Amino acid sequence: MNFSTLGLFLLAGGASLFMAWVIGAGSSGATPFAPAVGANAISTMQAAFFVGVLGFLGAVLQGGNVTEAVGSGLIRGVSLTPPAVILALVTAAGLMAVGIATGYxxxxxxxxxGAIVGAGLALGGLPAWSKYAEIGLMWTVAPLVNAGLAYGLASLLPREDVPERRSVPTLAGLTGATVSLIGFALLGPGGTSRSIAATAAALGPVESPTGALAVELSVIVLFALVSALVVRFWIVADQERGLRRFLLVLGSLVAFSAGGSQVGLAVGPLVPLLDTVEVSLFAVLVGGAVGILVGSWTGAPRMIKSLAQDYASLGPRRSISALLPTFLFAQAAVALGVPISFNQAIVAAIIGSGAAVAGGDGVSRSKMGRTLGAWAGSFLLAFAIGFGTLSLL
Known part of the structure; x- marks a missing residue:
């Protein structure tokens, strides 16, 4: 490795850190606790602190799948060069910074x-159509599924014929079962991810496949049962306080999931350069996690306020309705290694839960329209800058 290669990698790493900071300040740093802040369950500054710590842990423990997909799965036939990596990251981070400054x-x-695909095609790469179809499906399904589930839950929780001492613990049980199935990098052999339930089955005394499956199912049921009983105890003791506690738990899980998903968008482009400079993927993940942590602490409060106050007036019930579908979808995306936008997912869930309020009076339609335009425009602009600039050079 020569000094020129090292210098270019350091420049690309700096761009990656900038991107990680922007993600922490705008996406993974703002969206997880925005409904909780809107429900007055936690203050804006407390939310920024906790989401930074949880995002850091998620990035380190779950960030590998999405990072590898972003780094090597978007373009076929070529690897991104250091100038292409720098251009793609600066372009994407710049557009994100504009969103933070304007509150969108x-x-x-x-x-x-958009920036990576544009830069890769300009280098002579071939489109990865199968991956694009997979990502496009996830991007299309995310807002529809999240909004639909959030609307359904927000319509269900306030009903008098569905007591919250039963409905909310049921949702908590589903959450606990999902936690037992989350893959963690430290639990799998050889650096692979493995869930708590699968780890218990692998370490248990039963060696037959049937016995191992029984152990795994037992762990899942145990997590679900304990979660449901704890939340039921909270609800019976003090209903409003119990709802806020469960809301904070969901916000914490979404923040963790955001770190696992979003860090790949910051450090994934560096993957093609790692063999050249002999840097491990884990070290890059830690660097990205630090960037997200700092971004959450220093830049997230503005976006948290924007999402909590401008998009919908949500109480704890509708906030729970927004966060639970987002958590489930995020973990599915992380497991599949598909990059998703947490802003898109959580805003869609907020729309769905807010629409259950008097036919949607709790949702700012004009801001929703401008946000949708900003999403589509940012993708096209990032692609045009990445492709156009590298084509000219």
Whole structure:
């Protein structure tokens, strides 16, 4: 490795850190706790602190799948060069910074994907159509599924014939079961991810496949049962306080999931350069996690306020309705290694839960329209800058 190669990698790493900061300040730093802040369950500054720590942990423990997909799955036939990496990251981060300054949640996955695909095609790469179809499906399904589930939950929770001492613990049980199935990098052999339930089955005394499956199912049921009983105890003791506690738990899980998904958008473009400079993927993940942490602490409060106050007036019930579908979808995307935008997912969920309020009076339609335009425009602009600039050079 010569000094020129090292210098270019350091420049690309600096651009990646900038992108990680922007993600922490705008996407993963703002969206997880915005509904909780809107429900007065936590202050804006407290939310920024906790989301930074949880995002850091998620990035380190879950960030590998999406990072590798962004780094090597968007273009076929060529690898991104250091100048292409720098251009793609600066372009995407610049557009995200504009969103932060104006208070609009630009979709991170749109800008990063657009910039990388544009730069890769300009280098002579071939489109990865199968991956684009997969990503496009996730981007299309995310707002529809999140909004639909959030609307359904927000319509269900206030009903008198569905007591919250039963409905909310049921949702908590579903959340606990999902946590037992989350893959963690430290639990799998050889650096691979493995869930808590699968780890218990692998370490258990039963060696037959049937016995291992029984152990895994038992762990899932145990997590679900304990989660449901704890939340039921909270609800019975003090209903409003119990709802806010469960809301904070969901916000924490979404923040963790955001770190696992979004760090790949910041450090994924560096993957083609790692063999050249002999840097491990884990070290890059830690660097990206630090950038997200700092971004959450220093830049997230503005976006948290924007999402909590401008998009919908949500109480704890509708906030729970917005966060639970987002958490489930985020973990599915992380497991599949598909980059998604948390801004897109959470804003869609906020729209769905807010629409359950008097036919949608809790949602700012004009701001929703401008946000949708910003998402589409940022993808096209990032693609045009990445492709056009490298083509000229």
């Amino acid at each position: 949640p630009i979709a991170t996955a749109f800008t990063v994907t």
